[in-house]
Amino acid sequence: MLFLSATIALLVIFAGCATAPSRINDVCAVFEQKDGWFDNWYGAASKTEREYGVPVPILMATIRKESGYDAYSRPPRTRLLGFIPWKRPSSAYGYSQALDGTWARYKRETGKFTADRNNFSDAVNFVGWYHSQSHEMNGIELNDAYHLYLAYYFGHSAFARGDWKNNAGMQKVARNTAEMAYSYGTQMQACGQQ
Template sequence: MRRNRWRSRMKWYGLPVLGVVIGTWATLRFSLLAPDPPVNPDDLCDIFREHTAWYDYAYASQERWGTPIATQMAFVYYESSFRSHARPPRTQLWGVIPWSRPTTAYGYAQALDPAWREYLEANGDGLFTVRTDMEYALDFVGWYNHLTHRQLGIPYHSPRRLYLAYHEGRAGYARKTFARKPAVTALAVRVRNRAFRYDNQLKTCEQEFQCWRWYQFWPVCR
C-alpha cells in the first residue's frame, strides 16, 4: 500500500521536480557561470588573452561564414558590451512602472527572436545553442552577415554597411531606413572605426592565439 502511494506521488510530482532540477542547472550553466565582460574591451588582444576561447569561436565563424574576426567583435561590443544576458531596458508605464521591453533582442549579439529562430532552423536547433553563449553569438553574426553579403552584395570588408543591415534588417537596409536615423548612421561609423582598430590590434598578437595549445607550434598552428 505504502509502495503504491509513493509511486502515485512520483507520478504526479516527478516531472515538476525534474523540471526544477533542469531549470536550476540551466541557470547555473548559462547565467551564474557566464564569463564576465573583459576588463579592457578597447583592446582586442587583451580581450582574447582574458577569454582565449573567444578567439577560437571568432576564428571558426570567420572560416565558416567570411566575416573578419575584428568585425564580429566590434558588433558584439556595440550590441551588448560583451554582456552575455544583455536585453534592451524596459519601458516605463506612466513613467514609473517597469513595463515591456521594446524588442526581443537578447544575448551577446542582441539577436531578435525571429532571426534567432531562422538561424536555428538553418543550422540545427540544438538544446545548448543559446544566445548567451559567445560561440553561437559569433556564429550568428557570421551567418547573418553571410546572408547580407549574398543578398545585398555588401562586402565583408565593409563593417559600416554590414552593421547598418544588421541593425535595420536586410529589408530595412534595402529601403534605406537608416537615412532617416542619424543616430544609427553615427553608430555604424563607430562600429567601422572599432572594427578597423581591432583588426590592427589583432595583427600584432594573433600568433599568440593560434599557437596557445601545447601540441601546436609555429608556423603550423592551424
C-alpha cells in the first residue's frame, strides 16, 4: 500500500511538471508557474539571451505563439476521407515546434547532442540560436520580433526570397507575436524580471 501511495504521489508531481502553464499571456505568471527546483524557465531564457543576444520577451513570445508552452505540442493530424486520423503536415514538435531537420542541424552546429525538443531549456536555446541565425543570414535585428518570427516560420531561405510578403495571414500572426513580445517586456518590468 505504501508503494502504491508513493507511486501515485510521484505521478502527480511529474504530471504537474509536464503540463503547460495555464496563464500563458502573462509571462510573469508563466515564470512563477514553472520556476523552481524542477524547471527554472526564467534562468534558461536569461542564459539564452546572454548567449545569443535575443531578448527574453521575444524568446518567450516565439514559444508562446508556436506551442502555447506545451512540451509535447505537434501540428494536428490531417484527416483521410474527412474523419480518419492521417499524417501530420510537418515534423514540428515540442515547445519550439522545431522541424526534425532543423533540430538535427541545431544539435550538430551547437554540439548539444543530447538536446530535447520537449525540454524547455533546450527549446528556448534553440529559439535563440535560430533567431541569431536570422540575424546573421538575413540582417534582422535581434530586437525585431516581427521579422524574426517571419523568418522563424518561413525559414531563412524563404524569408530572404520574400515569400512572406504576399501572406497577409502570417504577417498578422507575426504582428501578434511582436505585440506579445512587447507586452511580455512590459510585464517583466512590472514584476521585476528585467
